[in-house]
Amino acid sequence: MAVLLGCIADDFTGGTDLAGMLVKSGMKTIQLIGVPTEPAPHDVDAVVIALKSRTNPAPEAIEESLRALEWLKSQGCQQFFFKYCSTFDSTPKGNIGPVAEALMKALDTKFTIACPAFPANKRSIYKGHLFVGDDLLSESGMRNHPLTPMTDSNLVRVLQQQVQSKVGLTDYSVVKGGAGVIQKRFADLRKDGNQFSIVDALSDIDLYSIGAACADLPLVTGGSGIALGLPENFRKKGLLKIIGDASKLGTVRGLKAVIAGSCSVATQEQVRAMKEKSPAYFVDPLALVDGRDVVTEALEWVAQKIVKGPVLIYATSSPETVKSIQDKVGIEKAGEMVEHALAQIAKGLIKLGVGQLIVAGGETSGAVVKALGISGLRIGPEIAPGVPWTKAIFTEVNHDPLVLALKSGNFGSPQFFNEAWDYIQ
Ligand SMILES: Nc1ncnc2c1ncn2[C@@H]1O[C@H](COP(=O)(O)OP(=O)(O)OP(=O)(O)O)[C@@H](O)[C@H]1O
Ligand SMILES: O=C(O)[C@@H](O)C(=O)CO
Numbered sequence: 371m372a373v374l375l376g377c378i379a380d381d382f383t384g385g386t387d388l389a390g391m392l393v394k395s396g397m398k399t400i401q402l403i404g405v406p407t408e409p410a411p412h413d414v415d416a417v418v419i420a421l422k423s424r425t426n427p428a429p430e431a432i433e434e435s436l437r438a439l440e441w442l443k444s445q446g447c448q449q450f451f452f453k454y455c456s457t458f459d460s461t462p463k464g465n466i467g468p469v470a471e472a473l474m475k476a477l478d479t480k481f482t483i484a485c486p487a488f489p490a491n492k493r494s495i496y497k498g499h500l501f502v503g504d505d506l507l508s509e510s511g512m513r514n515h516p517l518t519p520m521t522d523s524n525l526v527r528v529l530q531q532q533v534q535s536k537v538g539l540t541d542y543s544v545v546k547g548g549a550g551v552i553q554k555r556f557a558d559l560r561k562d563g564n565q566f567s568i569v570d571a572l573s574d575i576d577l578y579s580i581g582a583a584c585a586d587l588p589l590v591t592g593g594s595g596i597a598l599g600l601p602e603n604f605r606k607k608g609l610l611k612i613i614g615d616a617s618k619l620g621t622v623r624g625l626k627a628v629i630a631g632s633c634s635v636a637t638q639e640q641v642r643a644m645k646e647k648s649p650a651y652f653v654d655p656l657a658l659v660d661g662r663d664v665v666t667e668a669l670e671w672v673a674q675k676i677v678k679g680p681v682l683i684y685a686t687s688s689p690e691t692v693k694s695i696q697d698k699v700g701i702e703k704a705g706e707m708v709e710h711a712l713a714q715i716a717k718g719l720i721k722l723g724v725g726q727l728i729v730a731g732g733e734t735s736g737a738v739v740k741a742l743g744i745s746g747l748r749i750g751p752e753i754a755p756g757v758p759w760t761k762a763i764f765t766e767v768n769h770d771p772l773v774l775a776l777k778s779g780n781f782g783s784p785q786f787f788n789e790a791w792d793y794i795q
Contacts, residue, residue, distance in 0.1 A: 372446030374604050375416040377597075378438045378473075379453040380431070380465065381732035382739050383757075383778040385420030386747060388453045388594040390758035392416045393749045395601040397610065401747040401760070403739055405437045410445045415601075415610055417442065422736035424454070425517045425705075428464040432472040439476055448609075449588060449600070450477065455732070456488035456593035456756075457507060457780065458500060458525060459518040460532065467532025470591050474565065479588040481560050483540070484529055485580060487571035488595035490755035491781055495570045498526045498539045502780075511635035511780070514689035516696065517705055517733065525568045535565035542570040549582035556583065574598060594756060619750040619761045622773050622794045624725015626680035627672070628787045631712045631734025633686050634779030636786075640730070641686045644787040649675040650682040653715070655695045658707050665711055669718040676722060682787065683715055686730075709734055713741035720772065728775045728790055735776040747774065753790045754782040 375397065379385035385401050392399040397415040410417050419438040423431035435452070442450060452470055460466045466484070474482060487495045492503045500523050502510035507523035522528050530537045538559040544551055552569070559567050569580055574595075581599015584590045590600065604610040630641055644650065651671050657664050668683055675681050685708045687695075696704045716738040719727065729735045739762075746763035753759060753775060762772040775790055783789075 373410050373414060373417050373442070374448050374609055375451060375600060376439075376442030376445065376447030376449070377416060377418040377451040377453055378435050378442070379418055379420045380424040380469070381422060381455070382420045382735040383732040383776040384453050384455060384594070385418045386749070386758055386760055386776045387756040387778055387781075388451070388597055389418045389747070389749045390752055390756065391594040391597045392418070392601065393758070394752065395598055396605070397601045399749055401749065403745055403747070405434065405441055415604070417445065417447075418453070422733070422740070423465060423469070424459060424732065426465065428468040431465040431469050435469045436472055436476055439473055449590065451597065451600070452589065452591040453594060454486065454591070455778075456486045456491060456493040456595065457502060457510070457512045457520060458486050458528060459512070459515065459520065460528070461518055462531045464532050466591070467529050470566070470589075471533050471535065473589055477588045481556065481565055482587060482589045482591055483556075483567050483569050483580070483584060484525065484591050485569040485571060485596045486525075486593040487577065488593045488756065489571070489573050489577070490595070493593065493595070494572045495525065495568065496572065497541055497570065498568050499523045500525055516633055516692050517701065529566060529568065533566065536563050537566040537568065538562065538564035540567045540569045542572065545570050545576050545579060549579045552579060552583035571595070578602070619748065619759060619773055619794060622726060623771065625676050625723045626726045626791060627676065627719050627724045628680065628682045628728040628730070629712050629716055629734065629738060630682065630684035630686045630730040631708055632731030632777075632779035633689070633692055636780045636782060637686050637730045638688070639784040640782060640787045641682065641684050643784045644682045647788055648680050648682055650684060653683060653685040653708065653711055655685065655704060655708055658711055659695070659699055665714040665718065668715050669722070672719065673722055676724070680791065683712070685712060705733060709737035713737040717741055720770070725771060726773050726791065726794070728777060728787060730777045731779050739776070742772075744774075751793050753793045754786060756781045759794050
């Protein structure tokens, strides 16, 4: 059986977000870490290749995404999906636009959409402006993101800065008319020389209409929300049978830990709430700069605490603290240093017997998953919109089982770290 939908996600938490959405909508989905070398399992409808390409230099992100596309094409995929963040995390240099343009060229297609809307997580688009809850993107916590600060909420303008081609808008007055009206607008935009359309969406109903309107587009780009409407297109063609909800993960064992490297507003609240109930260790970037062996110190601390219940290891800090360290060592270096330390701590945690691990933050998750030698994730039950539990598939055989939740920075309620364990027992 050939894979129907081939997806490329620009970070690992985004990958699980998308995979969880597809599983919920009835597509058997596997998430693979990095560009695979082996064929896809024979029984999956969708494959999500998770890259860590959101903040790489654009040429690298393009090269890796094109390799992922080639592999997906070789698996017979009928449609392709480029998944990026529901808050459109990118810089004026990319990577959303350059990667999307490269994928279009490789697929020889002249039109696609860009729709990061995810209403279940309060991301909506109106007149091309992205809202996070009640705030414009540029007035949300995303303006202080350590790597991709978002200071303009007009997505037509943001994407136009990143691409050579012309960017148009399919606004809400069109979207509310349903799939046929949306398709007509796409055709008009194409005639006017647009290769991209930002598409407004306020609710899941809009996402279903947009999904239906995208049935014949070789490439769709967006957040995980837009994937809600895509399985139905395959079902209509008789290519997909309904397969209930997320799969079960089997027996879950092992100690519990949370690693937080996200500094988003939601993660800050989750860190605060977990610190009230569980022991917590702060990975201090200043100590890393001073050359202290923070990894060993953290793991010695964990070894004493973890037998009694979940522990939290976090680098999460306020925007002012993050800025002060970035001013000292540079943005990239600061991010890398913290990611490296957290990934090494994750390796130590597994040796200490951790079998249930939550990682907060896309870049952080990327670093941890790579360090642990994980090659794929089987998708399990949803904890919160966009965050499923998953079971790790390791490159090394006979590895102890590990269930993993990769939490996007801004997802989940304040009690997420305290309550997530209840969803796999
Ligand atoms: N105290 C800190 N000082 C400087 N940088 C930090 C600090 N804590 C974390 N970081 C870095 O900030 C970055 C956070 O990005 P990450 O993608 O992990 O989280 P996020 O952007 O909130 O999540 P998502 O991408 O899922 O929305 C990482 O590179 C991390 O190493
Ligand atoms: O779309 C989102 O917001 C998330 O899946 C994500 O990409 C976080 O990095």
